[in-house]
Structures are given as C-alpha cells and as structure tokens.
Amino acid sequence: MAVPKKDKIFVALQFLFFLAWMIPVEAWHFELSNNLHGLALITAGLGFLLVSIAFLQLNTNLSPFPSPKKGASLITGGVFAFARHPIYSGILFMAFGLGFWLGSGYKLTMSLLLFLLFYLKSKYEEERLEEAFPEYPVYKRNTGRFFPKFRGRI
Secondary structure (H helix, E strand, O other), X not given: OOOOHHXXXXXXXXXXXXXXXXXXXXXXXXXXXXXXXXXXXXXXXXXXXHHHHHHHHHHHHXXXXXXXXXXXXXXXXXXXXXXXXXXXXXXXXXXXXXXHHHOEHHHHHHHXXXXXXXXXXXXXXXXXXXXXXXXXXHHHHHOEOOOOOOOOOO
C-alpha cells in the first residue's frame, strides 16, 4: 500500500520543524531561577520517558506516518490509556522543557508551532484511525488527545 501524499507532507513538515527547533537563536534568551531550571529539565526527561514507553508499546504498529499500517491493531492500554497521542505529548514535553531549560524564546515559539502541527496531524490521523478501527470513537471520547481526560472516563 502506497503512503498517502498528505502523510508524507505531515512527516516532512514535522522533520522541518525539528530541524528549525535546533537552530541556535540567541535573540530571545531569558534566564530561569534554579528551581524552574531544574523543573524544565525534569519535564524534558519525563517527555523522553513517555516517548520511549509509547514506542515500546506500539511495537510493530509504530510508523512515522499518520495513517495506520496495514494489519495494525489499536493500542488503548499503557500510556495510551491516558492520551491518544502520547508520542506527540512526550515530544512536546521535551521541546517545551528544553526550551525553558535553555532559556530560549525562539525554541518555545517553535514548540508552540510544533504543538499546532501535532494538533493538525493528530486530527488527520484520527480520521484514518476511525476508518480503520470501529472502536476508535469510544476510545476517542474517553481519552484525551495529548493529556489525560479526567471528565467522561468510563
């Protein structure tokens, strides 16, 4: 099965955002207190842990593309019981955490843009998941997109 063009566009944009995030721009530099500095690094570390666990749980279902792989199964346990897109959540925790830790307004701005891209990509991805998995709408209703949903859980 060929990868849809829209999938390739989302992955290419994501790659470009990652590259742009890494550009060292000092113009918007700020300083944090030691406590906030440490909290920012812990946030980035938790994001890395979340991404790592989600990668392991997806196992052979893992793909950079938003459309589910042929023969994939819907994973709703583990970290996926708390967020429908824990990899995106973890990447955002890392991007924002490191942006604060480095004191970079530029990296925080890029992190906001990455959040917007992940929102649009996840919206498209969920359309594909609803087509592939009849049980996805119930999972979607009960589980938050990037962060846990505390209302409406069954």
